Amino acid sequence: MIVLVVDGYNIIGAWDELQRLKEIDMAQARDRLIEWMAEYQAYSGHRVIIVFDAYYVKGLASKLEAFKVEIIYTKEKETADECIEKLVTKLKNVQNQVYVATSDYAEQSTIFSRGALRKPARELYIELKNMEREIKENIQNHKKIQPQSKIALDEDVLEKFEKWRRGDI
Structure with a gap:
């Protein structure tokens, strides 16, 4: 260790x-x-x-x-x-x-x-700063590979669906 x-x-x-x-x-x-x-x-x-x-x-x-x-x-x-x-x-x-x-x-x-x-x-x-940079890059890469909707939707509709998914509404 x-x-x-x-x-x-x-x-x-x-x-x-x-x-x-x-x-x-x-x-x-x-x-x-x-x-x-x-x-x-x-x-x-x-x-x-x-x-x-x-x-x-x-x-x-x-x-x-x-x-x-x-x-x-x-x-x-x-x-x-x-x-x-x-x-x-x-x-x-x-x-x-x-x-x-x-x-x-x-x-x-x-x-x-x-x-x-x-x-x-x-x-x-x-x-420490290199670690913070790597974390930010990993987050950005993760956001890029998240599944995207096959149907083109407006941002406000996507936001509402995300709130429903999280149970915020």
């Missing part, structure tokens, strides 16, 4: 859209990252874990799940890097290949020495 561990605040700081959201509202930036990673997980089939350190969210450590993505908030005195290093040690084995998404060079070196592979923030962003 492939496991992607994401350094949450590092990625937020590295991606322009999330950086702009962070300046307005950190919670929105976190939520948007979680949504994107949920889409990534659903499309790729990889397990995704996002780690946020206690710098922005004070209090006890917590672990929760949103959109089937595991989210970890570290303890107040624990950094995301420390938590990620523990996760890599715990998760890396013959059955799991662990990737860590971060642009922190020191963290990349540390996790690489523990057997994980690095995925720079830019590479993850490009992968």
